Amino acid sequence: MTKLIHFPHAQALPAIGQGTWYMGDKPMQRLDEIHALQAGIDLGLKLIDTAEMYADGGAERIVGEAIAGRRDEVYLVSKVYPWNAGGHRAIAACEASLQRLKTDYLDLYLLHWRGDIPLEETLAVMQKLQQQGKIRRWGVSNLDFEDMQELIALDGGEGCATNQVLYHLASRGIEHDLLPWCQQQNMPVMAYCPLAQAGRLRSGLMNHPALNELAQQKGITVAQLLLAWVISHDGVMAIPKAGSVAHVKENAAALGVVLTDEDKTVMEKAFPAPGRKTPLDMV
Numbered sequence: 001m002t003k004l005i006h007f008p009h010a011q012a013l014p015a016i017g018q019g020t021w022y023m024g025d026k027p028m029q030r031l032d033e034i035h036a037l038q039a040g041i042d043l044g045l046k047l048i049d050t051a052e053m054y055a056d057g058g059a060e061r062i063v064g065e066a067i068a069g070r071r072d073e074v075y076l077v078s079k080v081y082p083w084n085a086g087g088h089r090a091i092a093a094c095e096a097s098l099q100r101l102k103t104d105y106l107d108l109y110l111l112h113w114r115g116d117i118p119l120e121e122t123l124a125v126m127q128k129l130q131q132q133g134k135i136r137r138w139g140v141s142n143l144d145f146e147d148m149q150e151l152i153a154l155d156g157g158e159g160c161a162t163n164q165v166l167y168h169l170a171s172r173g174i175e176h177d178l179l180p181w182c183q184q185q186n187m188p189v190m191a192y193c194p195l196a197q198a199g200r201l202r203s204g205l206m207n208h209p210a211l212n213e214l215a216q217q218k219g220i221t222v223a224q225l226l227l228a229w230v231i232s233h234d235g236v237m238a239i240p241k242a243g244s245v246a247h248v249k250e251n252a253a254a255l256g257v258v259l260t261d262e263d264k265t266v267m268e269k270a271f272p273a274p275g276r277k278t279p280l281d282m283v
């Protein structure tokens with residue numbers, strides 16, 4: 001059965017979505033990227049995550065082409081640079097994203113990471129964008145436990161719909177305090193780099209003997225194992241980026257992978273959690 005994630009005031013979404021970092025960088029790959037995103041939507045990977053940063057707006061343009069004529073089928077997420085996340089700059093940044101995406105609203109708009117603009121100011125402009133109908137909901141990314149306490153204490157802070165953070169089997173620091181806290185708040189966590197960038201963030205992950213053996217036993221790939229592990233956590237969704245239809249199909253099929261407690265034990269023994277507070281991992 002497909003695992004669903006419930007964003008406040010939105011329909012439930014399959015727990016695997018689609019990332020877009022590096023899309024739009026290479027003109028030669030444009031069509032493959034568009035086809036991959038479209039195949040993902042067809043397979044139910046409705047949430048598409050992008051950002052003004054990716055390929056300097058190029059990824060949003062790719063997404064705009066991929067969703068043309070089917071805006072209502074997707075849950076569209078984009079992110080604002082920290083230095084744009086206040087006042088007129090935020091309104092202009094959001095409008096530019098909408099233009100590149102060829103839509104008139106975002107389902108979710110995230111502060112990409114915390115910068116110098118006070119959180120109050122970002123919150124105020126997010127609320128303004130909501131009132132203007134340009135965004136349905138707002139959230140944050142790369143905010144650690146302490147930052148979240150600060151945010152949630154602000155007037156309107158409870159309106160934060162998600163925290164998008166790095167999370168994969170070989171980077172489990174959020175399990176110490178951030179993840180349990182989000183779960184307690186019923187705030188969905190969006191796990192980025194769920195494949196550790198195909199192992200580039202952690203050498204030895206994709207070809208780890210224990211993971212390969214388990215994947216083989218289950219008749220799946222290591223990538224599917226990693227995605228199934230991420231979404232096995234309450235309230236956590238994964239947003240892998242795939243630039244080919246083959247990878248998208250593989251990732252979508254991970255929605256149907258069931259991990260037993262024994263499977264998880266094998267995986268977690270190979271890549272244990274730090275067991276203490278560590279600074280939030282980021283790329």
Ligand code: NDP
Pocket residue numbers: 018019020021022049050112141142164165191192193194195196197198223224239240241242243244246247248250251283
């Ligand atoms: P991922 O962990 O999603 O890894 C992407 C890499 O994995 C690509 O090289 C891709 O190759 C490969 N891949 C995809 N599917 C498979 C598969 N089934 N088998 C083998 N390899 C596969 O890393 P990302 O950094 O892209 O993170 C995911 C998304 O999260 C981003 O695209 C972005 O939307 C978001 N993000 C947000 C950040 C933030 O600060 N908020 C930071 C980083 C990411 P190929 O392209 O050839 O398919």
